[in-house]
Amino acid sequence: MIRVEGLTKSYGSRSVLTGVTFDAAPHAVTGFLGPNGSGKSTSLRVIVGLAEADRGSATVLGRRFRDLPDPRRVGILLDSGAFHPGRTARETLRLSARLMSIRAQRAEECLEVVGLSEAAGKRVGQFSLGMRQRLGLAHALLGDPEVLILDEPANGLDPQGVRWLRTLLSGLADRGGTVLLSSHALSEVERIADRVVVLRGGEVVASGAGAEVTGGTWCRVSTEDDQALARALSSAGLAYRMQPHHGLVVAAVPPLVGTVARDAGLVVHELCLSPQLSLEDVVVGTAPASASESSLTKEATNARL
Numbered sequence: 243m244i245r246v247e248g249l250t251k252s253y254g255s256r257s258v259l260t261g262v263t264f265d266a267a268p269h270a271v272t273g274f275l276g277p278n279g280s281g282k283s284t285s286l287r288v289i290v291g292l293a294e295a296d297r298g299s300a301t302v303l304g305r306r307f308r309d310l311p312d313p314r315r316v317g318i319l320l321d322s323g324a325f326h327p328g329r330t331a332r333e334t335l336r337l338s339a340r341l342m343s344i345r346a347q348r349a350e351e352c353l354e355v356v357g358l359s360e361a362a363g364k365r366v367g368q369f370s371l372g373m374r375q376r377l378g379l380a381h382a383l384l385g386d387p388e389v390l391i392l393d394e395p396a397n398g399l400d401p402q403g404v405r406w407l408r409t410l411l412s413g414l415a416d417r418g419g420t421v422l423l424s425s426h427a428l429s430e431v432e433r434i435a436d437r438v439v440v441l442r443g444g445e446v447v448a449s450g451a452g453a454e455v456t457g458g459t460w461c462r463v464s465t466e467d468d469q470a471l472a473r474a475l476s477s478a479g480l481a482y483r484m485q486p487h488h489g490l491v492v493a494a495v496p497p498l499v500g501t502v503a504r505d506a507g508l509v510v511h512e513l514c515l516s517p518q519l520s521l522e523d524v525v526v527g528t529a530p531a532s533a534s535e536s537s538l539t540k541e542a543t544n545a546r547l
């Protein structure tokens with residue numbers, strides 16, 4: 243379990259985190275999402291004791307990270323570019339294993355897990371970004387941890403690598419582990435994470451299972467006359483946003499939107515649930531007024547259903 247409560251931090255006069263509060267629970271992969279500069283890395287650095295918060299607290303397995311009797315229970319990958327470029331992958335892992343009093347054979351096992359056995363004798367300086375990420379993951383796995391804290395682990399991985407990462411992380415979560423990973427790549431996180439925490443401008447703007455975060459009832463719709471549909475949705479008290487090229491995103495389930503379109507006499511061209519789009523909207527802050535922002539919308543939705 244990772245518990246973060248009220249983290250607030252400034253660099254000089256610049257506020258970077260404001261009251262950041264969330265949990266990452268065992269048996270789950272929690273995605274920590276947000277645009278560049280929203281404070282994800284700073285939060286992770288505070289959690290593992292590499293940065294100090296001005297206020298608030300962060301605990302891992304019930305204690306501050308630095309107070310853990312056995313920090314090997316927590317695997318961390320914050321910067322895969324930090325490995326010495328002149329060492330081989332095997333040397334890098336064996337050195338860390340020795341520092342952490344972990345048997346040397348574990349380095350070989352972790353190289354195998356991340357698919358780097360063949361490249362184990364190669365210098366890290368010759369590695370691609372994706373290979374460095376794999377090495378970083380191997381490093382995080384050395385202590386056979388119960389908790390993984392990963393900053394942008396999918397960075398540089400090809401689609402096959404992302405699939406492999408998903409299998410690796412969900413396997414750890416299935417065995418009772420806690421995984422917290424940051425990313426600004428929404429599609430990856432949506433596929434990997436069970437729950438998401440969305441940070442924007444140093445504040446948590448949403449958290450929960452994907453469907454909870456997005457209201458679970460967002461859909462994308464386009465009709466023969468989207469302006470006419472917009473007017474009909476407004477009359478029905480439903481929140482919507484016009485999309486740049488065509489269509490709208492609406493805070494309601496498809497049958498309700500379809501009914502509104504039919505009552506307005508409009509031919510529907512496209513109507514589908516749109517969880518990916520809505521999560522992206524939440525992260526970048528372009529979501530239409532959500533149900534929580536507009537109880538009228540929610541009531542109208544319920545009434546029509």
Ligand SMILES: Nc1ncnc2c1ncn2[C@@H]1O[C@H](COP(=O)(O)OP(=O)(O)OP(=O)(O)O)[C@@H](O)[C@H]1O
Binds near residue numbers: 253258277279281426
């Ligand atoms: N050591 C530092 N000194 C001053 N400002 C910092 C420092 N570290 C981070 N910041 C600032 O804090 C803000 C949040 O940065 P942070 O790296 O936590 O964001 P992020 O969400 O991880 O972004 P990214 O997705 O680009 O990695 C940024 O405006 C950044 O410039």
